[in-house]
Amino acid sequence: MTTVPPRFEILLVAEFTEGDEGPPTAANALRSALVEATGETGASGYPHYAGSGMEADIDPETRTVEALLIDGYEVDYGLSVRVVDAPAV
Template sequence: MSTSAQRFEILLVPRHVKDRGELPSPEAAIRSGIVTATGQTGNSGYPRFVGDGFEADIDPVTRTVEAVLLDGSELDYGLVAIVSERRV
């Protein structure tokens, strides 16, 4: 059985909010969603997670979003997807 997380909450935040040096709260997110592991590996080489309009490759060790699509499209300039610290 894998010890890697099977679900994460992704927060979509403006880059300037992330660049403040503190982890943005869910309240600062423009959009959020819960993603679940698909059992597949994405093009980035990390596990693929999908849900709530997000399709993301996430490093489960560092909790870093390595690649992301939102509603099938790349993010607009100035937006960043991060994994919430909140456990789901």
């Protein structure tokens, strides 16, 4: 059974392009947010996370974002998100 992490950091980035060096970081993301597990399951069936204007259903095993709203809106084409470990508190 997969343990649900209590928090993640979501990074909103420009669409991945070949030749990008390394994974994105909060410093070079268009927007980032620390999201906390709400204890609920989202419509996708994965744990729901929320914080700093972002709401997401995240598969904790693969870190795939199955659903995402930013300030109540869906993400525009050409943008994507990455899920990374939340920085130590």
